[in-house]
Amino acid sequence: MITRLDARFADLAARGRAGLVTYVMAGDPDRETARAILKGLPAAGADVIEFGMPFTDPMADGPSIQAAGLRALAGGQTLRKTLEDIAWFRQSDAATPIVLMGYYNPIYIYGVDAFLADAKAAGVDGLIVVDLPPEEDSELCLPALKAGLNFIRLATPTTDDKRLPTVLGNTSGFVYYVSITGITGAATPDFGKTAEAVARIKRHTDLPVAVGFGVKNAEHAGAVARGADAVVVGSALIEVLKGSLDAEGRATAGSVAAVTGLVSSIASGVREARKAAE
């Protein structure tokens, strides 16, 4: 079965360039603004969209994404609304893959079977659930694969060659390499080392490898793109959105453009990367 993710990465490979994966939070700072950002991402240069599911206790995320989730929840965002937002997006974009990213509890409470059915119907392509390691695959990973959704796993610098096969076992769509031991939006990694890490992962899998955590601008993105199949940017987008809000934390006329503008800039860094290297 070819999913939208498989098709998109095959297309990127055919064009000989790395992809850009953008992370934004559903409902941040309000539902309408988040929808407008979502809709604007593909034209700005996003090849794959990660859509964050807000959670009160995001234990692997830094302050930017934590705050974004709390803004969304304060605005009344729920998992059901997040799925509706994706269905809304799909009315005008049938090609851009969307991956839902977040934590397990809201899905568990929604009900795994109901969630998978509704996510599939809404046009979701894959899931990244941070607190479900391979040891808990029977919870959601295996049912998701059965339902035709990709389950994308995070590999980290602590995932050694012995553990990689366990991590990659039921992974599909792509592998998300977390370039640092740390939380989202933290220190900028040594991008030279990430290329080595990607090469190490590729010795274990044919899946595309996307690299994230610590990518803040076009220059970082370009450096990562030279050695990976895709670059993930998240906290930097959340930060620029936050910077566009008014004193009460509400969206302004410039909020959507602030995010899409940074995406365009980073996308150009990604697209030029391999040309520049040649």
Added chain:
Amino acid sequence: MNAPLKPNSFRSGPDENGRFGIYGGRFVAETLMPNILELEAAYREARKDPAYLAEMEGHRTHFIGRPSPLYFAERLTNHFGGAKIYLKREELNHTGSHKVNNVLGQILLARRMGKKRIIAETGAGQHGVATATLCARFGLECIVYMGAVDVARQAPNVFRMKMLGATVVPVQSGAKTLKDAMNEALRDWVTNVDTTFYCIGTVAGPHPYPAMVRDFQSVIGEETREQMLEREGRLPDSLIACVGGGSNAIGLFHPFLDEPSVEIYGVEAAGHGLDNLHAASISGGKPGVLHGNRTYLLMDADGQIQEGHSISAGLDYPGIGPEHSWLNDIGRVTYLSATDDEALEAFQLMSKVEGIIPALECAHALAKVGELAPTKPKDHIMVMNLSGRGDKDVPQVAELLGTQL
């Protein structure tokens, strides 16, 4: 939902996946998995190593002051007019609570594993103080995460930790209380995974913590059993303890789980009442996944975690250890709850009648002793775990009673 099958033993959990029935597990980010597996292996080895156990025994005796007395509370017994009430005096341990039992085990394990940087979360500060104390004793770096709200309301314990050489980090994220302190400790661990040992303070978190912390706390029940046989020549008829995360309770309960004649009661914090703000995960929550394990949690209809509320900062965590969730579902332990007002009344009662100022946490258990004991015959022996002393609560209680210190 089908009722879970009764096991042959109530003491055999968790299974190899860290599950007690459906509860427990290892719901953590991939970055932490290698560490958690390493910790599990190190603990499995240590618990069979006579040298490790002997070292722990020595520090229990000479540093903590164990065994703690099993004390016949004669005046409380007469006051309630029913069951014969014994108190397991964990408040007499060095640092003033049962928390030190667990920290000792984990710090000795950290030393075996060569980890020199210790992190911990704390709510009221009892676990933070115990961790800071043992880090001082063994010359280890200690960082304690504490919600900014708790830092403000538990100033004496914050100062104690600093005196002991620990760095106290006020957590500004989320609701700025215990659950956020735990999030922040997990974030630190994800970031400093190679050098750092995370010393969790209760029987929650990813496997192996719930089982490991329980084992370290089981000294409470093992001593109780021995002391009771010596004093009364038989086992107690009932056990009762307060439950937040539930480490003092499981420590008392676990050695008795397979004694069918022993009734067991856990007491959660009902705050302003179960239909209002409270911290009673079992009585007023439902199963979900947080902080590495599946267990009963306080949450809204969308699965977003809610804040616990209790007069006692040590009980206002929105979850409970997974083994308690299982013991509840399977019917081996009965979980009750006591409100803030009931606890405050019991706090004053024990102070006046028995000459012991209990921690507000334990006052919750005493409130239910006051309900259960009068219904029992005079030859019924009831043991309550007095898991902490109340000195830390004196300023708060004074304020609640309208006294200016």
